[in-house]
Amino acid sequence: MKHYLFILLLLFQLFSKAGLCQDVPKTSSGTIRFHVDHAGFRGTDGKTLTEFYLMLYADHLKLISNGTAKKAVFKINTQILDSLENQISQHEWTTEALLTADSTDYGKMVIYDQWKEELSRGSYQLQVTIDDQNSTNNGDMQAVFEIPEMYSEDFISSQIEFVSSAKSGGQSGPFFKNNRTVIPNPSRRYGILNPILYLYYELYNLPLIDKSGLKVNYSIQALNGEVVKTYPVKKVTKPGNSTSLLHGFDVSAVPSGIYDLLVSVQDSVSEQSISLSRRFEIIQMDYLQKQPAISAEQAEIAGHLLKYISTPEEYKFYNELGLSGKMQFLIQFWREKDPTPSTLENEFLNEVKQRYQYANDHFGWGGEEGWNTDRGSILVKYGMPDEIEYHHSETDTWPYEIWIYHQDRTFVFIFGDLKAKGQFILLHSTKEEEIHNSDWREWIQRM
Numbered sequence: 001m002k003h004y005l006f007i008l009l010l011l012f013q014l015f016s017k018a019g020l021c022q023d024v025p026k027t028s029s030g031t032i033r034f035h036v037d038h039a040g041f042r043g044t045d046g047k048t049l050t051e052f053y054l055m056l057y058a059d060h061l062k063l064i065s066n067g068t069a070k071k072a073v074f075k076i077n078t079q080i081l082d083s084l085e086n087q088i089s090q091h092e093w094t095t096e097a098l099l100t101a102d103s104t105d106y107g108k109m110v111i112y113d114q115w116k117e118e119l120s121r122g123s124y125q126l127q128v129t130i131d132d133q134n135s136t137n138n139g140d141m142q143a144v145f146e147i148p149e150m151y152s153e154d155f156i157s158s159q160i161e162f163v164s165s166a167k168s169g170g171q172s173g174p175f176f177k178n179n180r181t182v183i184p185n186p187s188r189r190y191g192i193l194n195p196i197l198y199l200y201y202e203l204y205n206l207p208l209i210d211k212s213g214l215k216v217n218y219s220i221q222a223l224n225g226e227v228v229k230t231y232p233v234k235k236v237t238k239p240g241n242s243t244s245l246l247h248g249f250d251v252s253a254v255p256s257g258i259y260d261l262l263v264s265v266q267d268s269v270s271e272q273s274i275s276l277s278r279r280f281e282i283i284q285m286d287y288l289q290k291q292p293a294i295s296a297e298q299a300e301i302a303g304h305l306l307k308y309i310s311t312p313e314e315y316k317f318y319n320e321l322g323l324s325g326k327m328q329f330l331i332q333f334w335r336e337k338d339p340t341p342s343t344l345e346n347e348f349l350n351e352v353k354q355r356y357q358y359a360n361d362h363f364g365w366g367g368e369e370g371w372n373t374d375r376g377s378i379l380v381k382y383g384m385p386d387e388i389e390y391h392h393s394e395t396d397t398w399p400y401e402i403w404i405y406h407q408d409r410t411f412v413f414i415f416g417d418l419k420a421k422g423q424f425i426l427l428h429s430t431k432e433e434e435i436h437n438s439d440w441r442e443w444i445q446r447m
Contacts, residue, residue, distance in 0.1 A: 023146070024279060025188050029350070032060045032074075032130050032139030033340075037186040039161040042204050046151040047118045051161065052078070053184035054128070058099060058109040062135035069100040072111060073133040080117060081125040088124065089117055094133065112164070112183055114174040121149040155205050160261065160278040162188045163198035166246055178244045188280040195252040197280070199261065202244045207270040213237050216245065217264040220254060221277075227262075229254055235268075256284045299326045304372070306333070308381040309352060312433075355380045365423045374426040375415055378403070382431075385413075397444045400427070416444045 025037040034056035043049035054076070063070035073096050080088045097111045124147060129140040148159065164185040175181050182200050190197045206214075214236040220229040231249050258281050266273035303326075307315050310333065318329050337348040359376030360369055370376040379385075385403035392399040399417040401424065404410065411431040415424040428440035437443070 025186055026126075026141055026143040026145075028128070028130070028139040028141040030139035031137040032056060032132060033347075034060075034128075034130055034139055034141070035186040036126070036128055036141055036143070037162070037184065037188065038145060039159040039201075040148050040150055041158040041202055042150045043118045045118075047120055048147050048150040050117045050119050050147060051184075052115050052117065052126070053161075053186040054113040054130075055110050055184075055186040056130065056139075058097075058111060060137060060139075061111075061132045062137070063099065064134055066098060069098050072097045072099065075131045075133055076113065077129045077131075078115065079127040080119075081127070083123045085125070088119070091115060112175070112186075114184060119147045121147055123147075150204075153205060155203070155207060155267075155272050155274055157204070157265065157274055157276050158202040160263070160276060161200045162186075162278070162280055163200050163246070163248075164194065166198055166200065180244075180246060182246070188278075189283055190251050190280065191254075191256065191283040192252075193283075195250060196248045197251045197261070198246065198248040199263075200244065200246045201263070201276065202242065203265060203274075204242045206241055206243065207267045207272050213268050214243075215266045215268050216247070217262075217266075218247070218249060219262045220251070221260045221262055223258060223260070228259070251282055252284075254282050254284075256282055296323065299323055302326070302330055305356070305380070306330075308377050351383065352380065355383060358384075363424075373424070375401075375403075375424050378413055378426065396446055398446060399424075400444045405431075414440050416440070418443065 025035045028034045028036075034054055037053045038050055039053075040048040040050050056074075058072060061072040061074060063072055065071075073094065075092065075094045077090075077092045079090045082088050093115075095111075095113050099109055099111075123144060125142065125144050127140070127142050129138065131138045150156070150158065161182070162185045164183045166180055166182045168180055171181075173181075175183055180200075185194070185198075203214075216234040216236060218231040218234070219227050221227050229251070234247060236243070236245065258279065260277050260279050263276045264273060265275075303315070303318055306318055310318070314333070318326060321329055334346060334349050338346040339348055356371050359371040359373070359379050363370035363373045363376040363379070365373055371380055382405060386406045387404040389402040389404070391397065391401065398420060401415045403413040403415070405412070412429065413426060413431070413434070414428040416427045417424045426435050427443055428437040429435055
């Protein structure tokens with residue numbers, strides 16, 4: 001199973017940009033795709049002031065003309081549960097966003113939103129739904145996240161907030177803090193479209209030594225531990241017991257990949273120091289031009305999965321390619337299957353990954369992986385059926401199931417467990433190019 005998971009993870013990293021740890025932005029499912037991220041700061045009464053950040057794409061909403069601009073209106077519902085599934089908070093509000101651009105540019109625009117919670121240290125479950133008020137489009141997301149401890153008498157810092165843009169001054173509002181307007185970057189993505197990485201964080205309980213300052217070191221570390229970029233030391237005049245820092249630096253020369261941003265803050269006199277880090281991603285022009293290494297075994301495994309979701313012609317062509325060609329074929333295949341190529345997510349690959357995992361969780365039999373069984377392969381190929389008829393307890397027939405799909409037309413699959421040992425095989429289907437057996441009812445009769 002680990003080899004199949006490798007292929008899916010490789011493809012998922014190429015197209016879905018999945019993070020490799022839990023502390024990564026979360027992405028919704030549904031017809032409205034949005035990102036959610038969070039950062040913790042010192043709150044009151046020993047709690048952590050947690051800011052939650054939202055980013056969604058304008059072309060996933062129905063925009064209404066508003067003079068020379070267009071307006072998006074969407075409703076947000078959030079719910080937070082603790083580790084025992086007790087509801088901690090629930091909010092609902094409607095956001096109106098006024099967008100000004102040429103009509104050809106609206107699809108490239110993003111909309112931000114933000115809210116705050118006071119939370120104790122621990123693990124929580126976040127549920128977010130967004131409903132477009134001008135259409136039936138909606139999206140939802142569920143994720144588990146950890147809240148760190150922010151109450152201490154020692155020299156400590158908040159978490160890093162990744163930032164899209166910031167400016168001094170402004171007015172009170174969801175993005176205004178410490179005399180700045182700070183627009184978050186909930187995707188944590190930088191590179192060709194956003195070459196300056198900005199970050200915001202706060203420092204608490206600074207050592208009180210007159211006229212001393214802070215020395216701040218920034219570096220970017222690859223997942224293998226290699227430091228790929230180090231920036232000049234920044235010096236900060238210390239204003240008192242606490243401060244907030246907003247810094248930015250150019251990442252345009254850093255190759256595409258997932259990295260850790262490393263921060264070290266040291267008092268220049270007392271030499272007391274703290275370190276903090278957070279994961280982010282860089283996407284450059286080289287992103288889809290990379291040619292990941294693929295072994296003969298991995299190519300064969302990828303081909304097994306491809307067999308279920310490609311045409312016979314595509315599958316035959318794939319098998320005739322060399323290893324380099326097969327890797328490029330996989331990249332192109334998944335790119336062409338992306339229903340929304342203008343966005344950073346590949347929804348079809350996400351869906352196949354979910355199908356694959358569901359099949360492994362529910363249809364494994366003996367030593368065979370669930371996705372490679374008859375029911376699992378059909379699920380990977382066509383998705384979850386719209387209806388399932390279970391016939392597991394009839395006295396005169398072997399256990400069997402009828403899967404019904406309502407797509408361009410209705411078609412069915414009949415699976416039978418002809419030895420009553422849990423191994424369901426495909427007996428008949430009304431779908432073209434699948435098994436057709438008009439005598440399937442005779443096969444399931446107990447003799």
